[in-house]
Amino acid sequence: MFTEDEYRLDFFIEEGFHHKKCEKCGKFFWTRDGSRKTCGDPPCDPYTFIGSPIFKRQHSLDEMREHYLGFFEARGHTRIKRYPVAARWRDDIYLTIASIADFQPFVTSGQVPPPANPLTISQPCIRLDDLDSVGRSGRHLTTFEMMAHHVFNTPDREIYWKDRTVRLCDELLVGLGMDPLAVTYKENPWAGGGNAGPSVEVMVGGLELATLVFMDLVAAPAGAVEIKGERYEKMKNYIVDTGYGLERFVWASNGAPTIYDAIFPDLVRQVADLAGVEHNLDDPEYAEIFAQNARLAGMVDLDEYSMSDLRAKIAGSIGIDPGRLEKAILPMERVYAVVDHTRCLAYMLGDGIIPSNVKGGYLSRLVIRRTLRLMKELGLRLPLADLVQLQISRLDYPDWEESFATIRDILDQEEQKYAETLEKGMRLVRKTAESYLKKNEPVPLSEMIALYDTHGIPPEIAREAAVQMGAQVELPDNFYSLVAKKHIRAEPEEEKKPPIPGKTELLFYENPFEQEFEAEVLDVVEGAAILDRTLLYPEGGGQPADHGTLEKDGQLFQVTDVQKSGDVVLHKLAEPGCLAKGDRVKGKVDMLRRLAHARHHTATHLVHDSAKRVLGKHIWQAGAQKSEDRARLDISHFKRITDAELKAIELEANRRVMELVPVDTQFLPRTEAEKLFGFELYQGGVPPGKLIRVVRVGSDIEACAGTHVTNTGMIGMIKILRAERVQDGVERVEFAAGEAAVRASQARDDLLAGAAGILRVPNEQLPRTAERFFEEWKEQQKEIERLKEDLAAARLKTLVSEAETIDGLRVIVQKMGNADIDELLKAAALLAEEDCVALLGSKTGKLVAAVGQSGLSKGVKAGSIIKAAAKVLGGGGGGRPQLAQGGGPDTERLEEALAAGKEAIRAGA
Known part of the structure; x- marks a missing residue:
């Protein structure tokens, strides 16, 4: 781990700090108070700031x-x-979880x-994680x-490191009015996002x-x-990564019973009144209940305590x-959560996270549905959007106000989907509960998570329905946190093969429509x-690889695929033949294929911008x-x-085509590109490297x-073929461009x-004629249906008259010919109304x-008749005493089978 030298700073020595070991947790810390024996971190020390603010004035x-x-x-x-809360520049996480996440990994x-x-x-x-x-x-x-200050030191330039970092923190706190003896700097190594280092908790x-x-x-x-x-292992750069909790600073300046009452007291009051x-x-006694709850909750790990145990302790x-x-605390816990969650949704939706069943959209829907459940429990009947609007009106983001209609x-x-989910989900919950009742087992947590993950059924509602049927349910207090943890990080990509050494110069960016080139073979793998x-062009970014040929001394090699590995480009050959390292070759691009791909790729940018x-x-x-x-x-x-x-x-995209706008492409340093264009750059994913290629097609x-293509006019016509929903929250638009659009x-x-x-009508009369024919x-x-019913009634009348x-x-x-099950059910039911027994x-x-x-x-009993008959057909069946159905595969x-059923009737009668 880290030695004491990692933390022995000039600042601590100059300011007379003492280096101590906590007598409760055994961790080391620094303090100006020579009599202090504990590190200051719960559960070693309780909250003392509630009712007794840390700073000299409230903020x-x-x-x-x-x-x-x-x-x-x-x-x-x-x-x-600030960066968005949707971590668009990352491919490993969906949400911005810390200020340093803004700068990882590049x-x-x-x-x-x-x-x-x-x-x-x-x-x-x-x-x-702690939802x-x-x-x-x-x-x-x-x-x-x-809140944070960050320093990125390199071997060539150190701006400042540990000593000044801690000195600045202490100066900030003392300047706010903190008692210098009150602070402890607790040593605790940190790790996250692929990096680590020594750290102190303030x-x-x-x-x-902090x-x-x-x-x-x-x-x-x-x-x-x-x-x-x-x-x-040690890295060349060394970085000051600080994190100061704004809301905690405000709470410390306020001393309110809860952080919610400190940071948005007006909204807490408003939602409580509405509920x-x-x-x-x-009321001192009432306030002390919440203060003591916060003090005790701060002393325990809530993942290890059930809420009932914590309640009893408080x-x-x-x-x-x-x-x-x-009775006193539960309604307000729901109020606090609703106020918090609606602020979370303001940020999620304001920064463009659309609810869905995948990625960041899954997480926003998780928060939405938990909020709706809490609102229902509180009896809040106003739309969720009204509460989110209250949050947005408090935040200084004008573009959110502009997009609030969306x-x-x-x-x-x-809200509508949630209501539909509840209505449809109860049947599934009851079926699940019934299966575990038969096994005399409780419904397990994995099943509850599946009901939520796959079908969107909230666990509280699923539990209520299951318990009503007499089933037991395994449902921990941290259910939503467990579900969230499963979806917070992106699925890791499959491990790629180590890159092949060497480098291939990419000519297609400077000369996109040059067809022939000469090259040397570096290797054949x-x-x-x-x-x-x-x-x-090697396959990438949703664009297939080019095809073409390589020629050596008059011998032609067909290139059937092109892939990139590290800095080299591999040209897959139909027959490698005698091609070897050091050979000189002439390459040729299948330009019809290249042009079709280029048209569709540029058209994709225009369709996206038009959408x-x-x-x-x-x-x-x-x-x-x-x-x-085509493209999608x-x-x-x-x-x-x-x-x-x-x-x-479609019309908007074709207007962009007809504007004959040049397509601008340039390589820019990543930081410069982000400053100029923001994170919408990463619509198609996050490319690696210091330099990124920026493509500008009009406003896209x-x-x-x-x-x-080099100009939108080269695209030609864009024809949208269809749109479909590929998953909840994601629409697929298929279209064709250029010659493909004309053919479509x-x-x-x-x-x-x-x-x-x-x-046999002209094209323009087709809709009217088709409608007439349809009617x-x-x-x-x-x-036909009326005649069939008349015929069936006559046939049934004959059957009744000929009954045995x-x-x-x-x-x-x-026997009823090739009648389907619906016809059989209808006929049998009518015969039963005539007081017959029918098979x-x-x-x-x-x-x-x-x-x-x-x-x-x-x-x-109809079920007994069916079981006897269906057994002969190698099948089964059942139903109510008055009506049953079944069958089997042995139709010969x-x-x-009918004879066996008749014997069952005789035996039953």
């Missing part, structure tokens, strides 16, 4: 944020704007320079702002206000340093009945030629694929795209490595002409039995 969120940023600006740090690895150095930021973060504790603990939040009044990390390690399987089970919950913190500590405590639409849709330069113009700024690319004859674009959207919207997108600007339009014209020809067909179908009498019952056993069979192997009143009174034995 609001805005005031504290400005004080912090101004403090560091005055000390040489550049203030930068800045922290040294590939890319930081946007400023040193810098200060107040970064909104979302963490759902179930929000509202209950008095301190947990889903959304918080991590504790005041039992509350962790963490100061000295990041100088990078994950390495054979590293010499082990932290939390992972191995690390009819009395919340009077001026009730005992303040000397009241647990039932009274529950946010409201999204939330209204989600597994039937693929590696060249020192190439015009052939944003028509559907809204929330549109985000969820995937794309191009081919020679998957976009995040909260409802189905209408035909009118699809036509508007993306990081893109594909081939493009011609194919549709052929369909139209063919249909008109069949009906006539419907009338004919009605007449068995022990006083009229019995009908009859009807079909050549399809289907059987139906029905028993009239006289048969029922004698104990004849239908006569025997």
